[in-house]
Amino acid sequence: MQIVAKKQMNDWIEIGDLDDIPRQGARVVRHADGDIAVFRTADDQVFALRDKCPHKGGPLSQGIVHGNKVACPLHDWKIHLDTGLAVAPDEGCAARFPVRVEGGTIFLSLVADEGCPDK
C-alpha cells in the first residue's frame, strides 16, 4: 500500500533530458534542502530519491544501479528505487520525489513523499 503524497500539480520543474543521465546511472539535482538523486535504469525508467542513504547518509547517486535498485557506495546497502525502501533484511527508507518523463524531458516535483510505504 502506498501513502498518498500531497502532490501539487503546479510544482513540477524541468530538470533536463533523459539522455543527460547515463543508463544504469544517476545525476544529482542540487537543492537548498539537500541533494536529490535522479536515477535512470537499464530500461529507461526514471526515479528520484533523497541523495542520502538511510544507513549513514551515503550519496546514493554514486552507487551502482542494477534492476530497480541502487547499491550505496559506502557500505553496500541496497535501496529500492521505486519505494526508497532498503532491501530486506536492512531497514530504512529514503524519501521519494515524484518524477515524470514527457517526450524525453524529465520533470521533478520537489514535494517529497517522506512516508515509508508500509510493505
Next chain:
Amino acid sequence: MKENLVVVGNGMAGIRTVEELLKLAPEKYAITVFGEEPHPNYNRILLSPVLCGEKRFEDIVLNDDAWYAEHDITLYKGKKIVEIDRRRRQVKAGDGATADYDRLLLATGSHPFLLPVPGKNLPGVVAFRDMWDVEVMLTAARQCRHAVVIGGGLLGLEAANGLLKQGMKVTVVHLPDRLMERQLDTPAARMLKRSLEDRGLQFILQGVTREIIGKTRVQGVALQDGRELTADLVVMAVGIRPNFALAQSAGIYCDKGVVVSDTMQTYDPRVYAVGECVQHRGQTYGLVAPLFEQAKVCANHLAHFGISRYEGSVTSTKLKVTGIDLFSAGDFTGDDGTEEIVLQDAGRGVYKKVVLKDNRIRGAVMYGDTLDGAWYFQLLRDGTDVSNLRDKLLFGQAHLGDSGHGDIKSRVMSMDDSAEICGCNGVCKGTIVRTIADKKLFTLEEVRAHTKASSSCGSCTGLVEALLASTVGGDYSTAPKKKPLCPCTEHSHDDIRAAIRDRGLKNIRAVMEKLEWKTPDGCNKCRPALNFYLLVAWPGEYIDDNQSRFINERVHANIQKDGTYSVVPRIWGGETTPAELRSLAEIAEKYEVPTVHITGGQRIDFLGVPKETLPAIWGDLSRAGFVSGHAYGKAIRTVKTCVGKTWCRFGTQDSTTMGIELEKMAWGSWMPHKVKLAVSGCPRNCAEATIKDFGVVCVDSGYELHVGGNGGVKVRATDFLCAVKTPEEVLEYCAAFLQVYREEAHYLERTAPWVERIGLAHVKRRVVEDAAGRQALAERFRHSQKFAQVDPWAERAGGVDRHEYIPLKMVG
C-alpha cells in the same frame, strides 16, 4: 498445453529435482509423483535421530501433503510402479493405475543388501532404510532385549547407537578388521571403537555370519567360528544396491545403476534419472550432497535451460552419533605415490591424518577434533597446492597467521554475548547467535545478509562460521559447491572467464544472455567482475562500461565518508623533486585542500576535494606533469623503493631506478584487486618488499623476486619466486606475473589468497620454468598496456565524462 512429467520415487533426490524445477519453470509441466512408501517425502538422513528418540517422524517431513496440493502436483502414496511402456510413454502401477508421460524421472533410490544366509527372511530381521524399518526397530526395542547389528559401517553404527539409546543390549558383527573401513584408517577406527565401547556397545570384528537362527521369528545369529549370539532383533546394514530393476525391465541401459549422461538423461532421452539409483561416469553415490547437485542439473535440463552439466562429486562423511566427532573425505589410505601427515594425541582423543600427493590433499581422516574438516575438504576440492601450509596443516586454519584470532573454536565459546565479532559493522556475539536461532539461518551467506557480520572486510568469517557451527550443529551437506560468482548466476568465476574466452563473448550483455543470468542487468557484484574479465580478455577492443564500475573507479578518485574525494597523484618510485613539491604546494593552496597527507605508500594525498573541483585540480596537476596514482582502483597502486646503492652504504643495486622502471611499465593496468610493488636495495628490505604483491630484493648477484605478499588485515609475507640477474629480466618476470594474475585470479582476489589457492608451484611453472610462456605472457601484458596507459585525469580535465562531476541542475 503443459507437458506431463512423471516422477517415480517420492524420495530425497526426486523431490529435490521437482523443487528445483518449480523454481526455474513452475508452469512448464503437469507433475505426477508415485511413491512406494505410504508417507510424504521425508528426510531419510534423520531416521537416525528418530531411532534415537531425538526426533519424531513429523519433525523430519520435508514436504507435507499440502505442499503437493499447493503446487498442483498429483501424489500417489503407497503406489509402486511396476512397468514402463516406453513406446506408449506410459507407466503402470502395481494396482493397474497408469499415467502418461512426456518426460519421465526415475528416482528409485537403493535397496538395502541382505546377506544371502539362511533365515534372512525371518520376522525380526530388518534393514535400516526407511520409516517402516525404524518402526519395526522401535517396536522391538519396547518388547525385547537383545539386538545384533550386522555391519559396522556408517548405517550400522547409527542403528546400533539408536537401539542402545532405546535400552537394548547391542552387539555389532562386522566382517573387516576395523569399523567403517571405507571411511576410516586403522588408528581412527580403533579410537571410534573404544569410545563406542565406553558407551556400552559390543563388537565382534572379523565376524562372519553363517545363519540367522529362529523358528517363527529370529532368536539368534550363528557365526562361522561357531559362536552363537542371542538376538530378538537383527539389523542388516551391510550395504546398498542401486535400485534399477524397473529401468532394466524397460530396456534402459543399466550397469551398476541406471547409466546417465552429464545431463542426467538415460539412454532414452525422454527418461531422466537422479539419486542413488544412477551410475554417472562409472560412479554411484550414497550421500545427499551429490544427489542434490544432480537434482539441480536435471531440473535445469527439464526446464530446457540446458546449460549446466553434472561432472561428478567428491564426498565427505560425518558420523551422526551425538558426542562423536568424526570426519573423512577422499582417498585416505594412499599408495606408493602419496605421503601422509599424521597428528595423534591420545590424551585428548584426537587423531588427524592428511594424505597428500604432489602437495595436494587427496584425502583426510579426523577423529575427536573435526573443526577443520570443511577446510581440508575445500582444499581437496579446489586442488590447492599446500606446500606452504604443510607445517601448519594439522594445527588447523586458525593457526595460519590470521593476525590475532588464535584458536577460533575456543575463542568464540569463551566470549561474552556482548563481545564484538565483526569490527567493521559492530556486530556482537549475542546478536549473531540470536539471529541464527530466530531466523533459522544455516549458511554464512544468510548470517551476512541478516546481521552484516563478516560482510565487509571478512576477517571475522572464521568466527562467524564457528558461531554458526556451535549454534546449529554440524550441517549434513557441508559439501562446498562450486561457488557461483554472485546470486545472479549459477556459474563460477572460472567458468565465466572460460566462456568469455572460448565463446568469444565481447560485452556484458552477451555474457548475461549466453550464460542465462537470472537478473535482467546483474548486480553490483557481478557487473564490475564481468567488466574486468572482458577488459582482460579483449584488450583494445572491449569498451569499458563505466556504469559497471564502483564509484571510485568511475570518477577516478576515492570517495570519503563526507562525500568529498581524495586525490593522490603518482610519484614514480616515491622519488620527487623540489619543483614537483612546489607545484603540489601551489595547487593545494589554490584549491584550499583541507588536508595534505603523506601516505603509507610514499606519496602525497589531497583529502577533502569536492567532486565538482576534481577536473580542475587534475588539469593543474597534469600541466605540472603528474598523472593519476590510481589510489582508488583495483589497479597498480604504488611502487615503493628505498634509496639503494646511489646513497645507502649497504645498497647493492639501484633500487630506485628499478622501481621507477617497474612503475612506468605497469601503471594504468587494471587488476583483479589492488597491486603494490616494492624494490629494496638490499636484504635489510627498507621498502618492505616482502609484504607486497610483487617485491624485489636487490642482492649482489642481481635481484630476488618475491610474490603474493600483503600487509593489511591478514598479513602475509611473500613467497620467493626466483632470482634473476638483470633489470630487463625483472621487468619481464614482473609483467608475466602480473598477466597470469590478471588472466587467472578471481575478481577481488588479491595476489596473496590467489597464490594460496592455486599454489606457488603453478606460478613458478608459468613464470619461471616456461621461458616461452613467460615471454608470451609479458607480451600480452605489454600489448594491453598500449590501451591502458592513458591518464584518466588528463582526459577528464579535458572534458571526458563531464556529467559525472556536475549536478544535473541547481534548484531552490
